[in-house]
Amino acid sequence: xxxxxxxxxxxxxxxxNFEGKDFLGQIGVDSRIFQVLNGGGIxxxxxxxxxxxxxxxxxxxxxxxxxxxxxxxxxxxxxxxxGQVSNIYSxxxxxxxxxxxxxxxxxxxxxxxxxxxxLLLSQIASAGRVxxxxxxxxTEITKNIIETEIYGKPKTVHLALIGHGNVGGTLVEQILxxxxxxxxxxRVDLKIVAIANSRKVAFNKAGFGSDWRQxxxxxxxxxxxxxxxxxxxxxxxxxLVMVDNTASKDFVKNYPVFxxxxxxxxxxxxxxxxxxxxxxxxxxxxxxxNKKKYLYETNVGAGLPLIDTIKLLHxxxxxxxxxxGVFSGTLSYVFNNFSLRNDKFSTIINEALEKGYTEPDPRExxxxxxxxxxxxxxxxxxxxxxxxxxxxxxxLVPETLLSVxxxxxxxxxxxxxxxxxxxxxxxxxxxxxxYVGDLHGDLQKEKGELDVKLISVPxxxxxGQLKGSDSIFEIYTESYGENPIVIMGAGAGAKxxxxxxxxxxxxxxxxK
Numbered sequence: 001x002x003x004x005x006x007x008x009x010x011x012x013x014x015x016x017n018f019e020g021k022d023f024l025g026q027i028g029v030d031s032r033i034f035q036v037l038n039g040g041g042i043x044x045x046x047x048x049x050x051x052x053x054x055x056x057x058x059x060x061x062x063x064x065x066x067x068x069x070x071x072x073x074x075x076x077x078x079x080x081x082x083g084q085v086s087n088i089y090s091x092x093x094x095x096x097x098x099x100x101x102x103x104x105x106x107x108x109x110x111x112x113x114x115x116x117x118x119l120l121l122s123q124i125a126s127a128g129r130v131x132x133x134x135x136x137x138x139t140e141i142t143k144n145i146i147e148t149e150i151y152g153k154p155k156t157v158h159l160a161l162i163g164h165g166n167v168g169g170t171l172v173e174q175i176l177x178x179x180x181x182x183x184x185x186x187r188v189d190l191k192i193v194a195i196a197n198s199r200k201v202a203f204n205k206a207g208f209g210s211d212w213r214q215x216x217x218x219x220x221x222x223x224x225x226x227x228x229x230x231x232x233x234x235x236x237x238x239x240l241v242m243v244d245n246t247a248s249k250d251f252v253k254n255y256p257v258f259x260x261x262x263x264x265x266x267x268x269x270x271x272x273x274x275x276x277x278x279x280x281x282x283x284x285x286x287x288x289x290n291k292k293k294y295l296y297e298t299n300v301g302a303g304l305p306l307i308d309t310i311k312l313l314h315x316x317x318x319x320x321x322x323x324x325g326v327f328s329g330t331l332s333y334v335f336n337n338f339s340l341r342n343d344k345f346s347t348i349i350n351e352a353l354e355k356g357y358t359e360p361d362p363r364e365x366x367x368x369x370x371x372x373x374x375x376x377x378x379x380x381x382x383x384x385x386x387x388x389x390x391x392x393x394x395x396l397v398p399e400t401l402l403s404v405x406x407x408x409x410x411x412x413x414x415x416x417x418x419x420x421x422x423x424x425x426x427x428x429x430x431x432x433x434x435y436v437g438d439l440h441g442d443l444q445k446e447k448g449e450l451d452v453k454l455i456s457v458p459x460x461x462x463x464g465q466l467k468g469s470d471s472i473f474e475i476y477t478e479s480y481g482e483n484p485i486v487i488m489g490a491g492a493g494a495k496x497x498x499x500x501x502x503x504x505x506x507x508x509x510x511x512k
Contacts, residue, residue, distance in 0.1 A: 007097065007098070007150070010096040013133065014064075014093075014094055015119060016072065017088070017089055018055050018057070018076075018088055019086050020079065020086050020087075021086060030056070036072060037058070039071075044058050045058075062094075096132070097131070097143060100150075102128050103149075111142060114141065114240075119133045137233075152187065154183055154189045156189040156238065157508075157509045159241050160228055161196070162196050162251065163244065165360075166494040167497045167498050167501070170495055171501055174498055174499065186510065192212070193232070196223045199222070200221060201221050201227060203221070205235045229261045241263060241505060242255075242263040243266045243501060243505065247270075251269070252272040259290050262292075264508050267501075268299070270296075270377065273296060273376070277380075277385050277386075277387060293511070295507060297504050298500035298501050300374040301327070301374075302329060304473070306487050307381060309475070309485070322438075323378050323437075323473065323474070324437070324439070324473075325437065325474050326434055326435065326466055326471055327371045327374045327436075328365055329357060330370070331365055332434075332468070332470055332472075333348075336469075338424065346414045346417050349413055349416075361406045363397050366397045367397050368395050368453075371452045379450060382443055384446065384448050386448060393452045396416075396435070398415065398416065400415070434456075434457050435453070436463065437450075438452075469490065470488055472486065473488070
């Protein structure tokens with residue numbers, strides 16, 4: 001090689017594998033392989049011992065693979081008959097990629113993270129020279145990863161966005177607006193290569209631009225996880241991130257498939273973290289096995305840095321004794337306004353719906369399920385094994401409206417007015433209503449106590465002074481005593497949630 005910095009690629013190669021019992025270490029085996037292949041006019045590129053498999057691999061041109069197997073079968077016929085050699089076979093459609101690197105372990109780690117496991121590796125330690133053998137369809141992605149690590153080439157992160165409603169659509173615009181700056185400042189090239197909803201998916205290997213809405217509008221491709229996996233495999237895309245901005249209970253079942261196919265996962269969808277504890281833990285094991293990450297900072301508190309804070313406190317050994325607060329920006333908006341204004345309860349809910357603060361079906365918020373999920377997610381961050389059924393939830397939706405369609409529920413919202421007007425008028429003076437989540441009890445045990453309920457609090461208390469759609473979280477710990485760590489801020493809305501998801505994407509991108 002004349003240029004030590006060049007990455008050389010040799011295509012159309014094959015590995016001839018030589019396997020047998022107690023085969024390694026026998027004097028003369030290597031030379032016999034070389035002699036018989038050279039005698040047949042076959043050039044051997046690389047030879048490597050497979051310590052675990054008790055075998056030897058030799059690299060040859062693909063056109064010579066069949067002849068090489070025949071020559072070796074004839075040469076080692078005696079050893080095959082007595083069982084010393086158990087199998088001689090070839091693997092074709094391979095490429096050899098040669099490069100020089102002082103830190104090839106980092107490159108191998110990046111390759112593994114992208115589900116690429118070289119079939120053979122040889123290293124000349126003194127020269128830093130490394131040759132790896134990969135399948136032909138992994139050649140381009142392998143080359144891209146090596147170039148990124150050796151030359152500092154911008155790292156391309158390929159994003160598949162599921163859901164393009166309020167949060168998803170805002171996220172696409174935020175990424176497109178910031179992509180150029182991120183490329184220049186962080187050397188990370190964010191490309192949105194797939195956008196999907198429950199019906200259709202649109203693909204663009206080069207990355208979507210500002211016309212993405214038109215592209216998905218006219219897409220004829222039916223949405224499916226398999227079509228997405230096939231697309232990234234066909235185009236050999238590396239550094240894959242699947243972003244779930246849906247509220248779908250069904251779609252989360254696909255997370256393991258994405259992880260097994262090389263994707264990291266980012267989600268504003270809270271469902272997976274509240275599945276039965278066995279599924280929750282199995283998914284963590286799957287992530288660890290595949291060296292993948294799942295980030296979900298927006299699951300609680302939208303864009304507020306809550307989950308990371310609790311994780312760090314817990315990992316550092318801080319004894320968290322209670323977490324309490326207004327977890328729902330939606331219900332914060334509803335009760336902050338309902339407590340101060342003379343408008344009907346239904347008027348405030350419709351207003352929240354129009355502003356995009358509520359889930360698509362407001363009952364997700366009013367039922368308390370959304371707050372309960374957030375509370376459960378925080379409990380599990382503390383390694384508690386609570387299930388959703390353990391949560392005491394005060395449902396704000398009358399039984400008569402629980403099972404009707406979303407449209408009928410919205411048309412009958414005024415049926416809630418009289419009940420909540422009575423609750424409001426029967427409070428003590430200078431009190432306001434707040435819908436709170438409360439994780440308490442002995443949190444050193446396997447399970448904590450989880451309550452989600454509507455309470456009346458003094459207007460001049462921390463909870464009572466909450467404004468707009470802000471959320472507030474009080475984290476009580478052993479070290480901080482009676483003075484909780486308080487995290488407060490915008491806890492709802494498409495912009496802050498999308499910004500939080502974007503933050504998770506960038507956090508993942510920087511570790512790739």
